[in-house]
Amino acid sequence: MHHTTPFEADWVSPELAPVLLGIIVLAVLGTTILFGCGLVAYSRRRSQRYLLITIVLGLLVARSVIGLCTMFGLIPMGVHHLIEHSVDFMIAVLILYAVYRSGTSSSETGLEVDGGK
DSSP: OOOOSGGGOTTSOTTTHHHHHHHHHHHHHHHHHHHHHHHHHHHHHOOHHHHHHHHHHHHHHHHHHHHHHHHTTSSOHHHHHHHHHHHHHHHHHHHHHHHHHHOOOHHHHTOOTTOOO
16 A cells, blocks of 8 residues: 555545544544553453453554554555454454453352342
8 A cells, every 4th residue: 555644545535534544543542541440450350351451452553553554555455355354263262261361150040048039
């Protein structure tokens, strides 16, 4: 890719380029704020569950930045899809692993001693 502005990208219509750019910029800002919150939560709790959630939030930031780099022609569309779908897979695996590791408590299984009242 040889262009340096998102308004010259051949894969997006010129009318939609500003909207897409705005959405991606908001995604970068939003996910970065969430990642910062995740870092604070992890620093307070220091558990594996919080670490996994923080890593997932970091991957969401990376995914948004990849989209922004693609808009500016720094990452070709084919590479963009390869990276983003790989990141999507990693996010899904980490979330499922965090859920698996959290297990269930006795109150969630309905095996309370008092008969479930």
